[in-house]
Amino acid sequence: MSEILLQIDGREVKASEGMTVLDAAQSVGISIPTLCHHEKLDPYGACRICTVEVETGGRTNLVAACIFPVAQDLVVRTRSEQIDQTRKTLLELMLAHAPDAPALLELAQEYGADKDRFEKEPSFCILCGLCVRYCAEVKKANAIGFVDRGPNREINFMPEIASKECWNCKECFPLCPTSYVQAAYHLTEALAFPPPASKPASEE
Numbered sequence: 001m002s003e004i005l006l007q008i009d010g011r012e013v014k015a016s017e018g019m020t021v022l023d024a025a026q027s028v029g030i031s032i033p034t035l036c037h038h039e040k041l042d043p044y045g046a047c048r049i050c051t052v053e054v055e056t057g058g059r060t061n062l063v064a065a066c067i068f069p070v071a072q073d074l075v076v077r078t079r080s081e082q083i084d085q086t087r088k089t090l091l092e093l094m095l096a097h098a099p100d101a102p103a104l105l106e107l108a109q110e111y112g113a114d115k116d117r118f119e120k121e122p123s124f125c126i127l128c129g130l131c132v133r134y135c136a137e138v139k140k141a142n143a144i145g146f147v148d149r150g151p152n153r154e155i156n157f158m159p160e161i162a163s164k165e166c167w168n169c170k171e172c173f174p175l176c177p178t179s180y181v182q183a184a185y186h187l188t189e190a191l192a193f194p195p196p197a198s199k200p201a202s203e204e
């Protein structure tokens with residue numbers, strides 16, 4: 001595999017083809033915040049909190065580090081006024097949906113985000129897709145999925161599948177940055193799980 005040299009925050013970093021800027025940064029201990037990234041899952045690029053600046057051919061662009069591929073001589077900056085401002089605004093938007101999520105509040109403190117800047121629309125989900133993708137890609141269960149589109153998009157457990165697959169799994173719970181997936185599961189369990197099959201009269 002051919003070696004690629006790039007520069008991140010002024011440091012020369014060795015990477016290989018197929019790596020993303022996030023992989024390369026993490027390989028030398030440079031931290032970039034992430035909310036929708038998981039090492040076991042395909043790159044997704046939904047939350048954009050990993051936004052960094054890349055310089056190629058004399059132009060500077062903001063890109064999502066978790067999906068942007070490394071390239072020879074790429075120059076990357078992981079902090080700047082523009083990056084911090086972008087992350088701050090993204091956090092303020094996400095906090096309108098999940099105002100009490102510890103992962104968001106921690107980042108909000110770092111980037112000076114105001115959790116009350118935007119009108120609250122508490123859906124408690126930031127649509128990072130970690131639960132949906134983990135269930136599909138790692139567990140191959142598809143017990144949870146996205147439903148609806150645009151502003152109505154949300155996650156939903158499929159009761160028929162979840163009632164069989166989730167009770168001894170729940171591996172998506174700790175992945176959720178807002179803890180909404182736990183609430184969604186328990187609500188589905190209470191409202192929509194199929195009733196237990198009644199025993200045949202002979203076994204009663």
Ligand code: FES
Binds near residue numbers: 036047
């Ligand atoms: Fe890169 Fe979410 S972590 S877009």
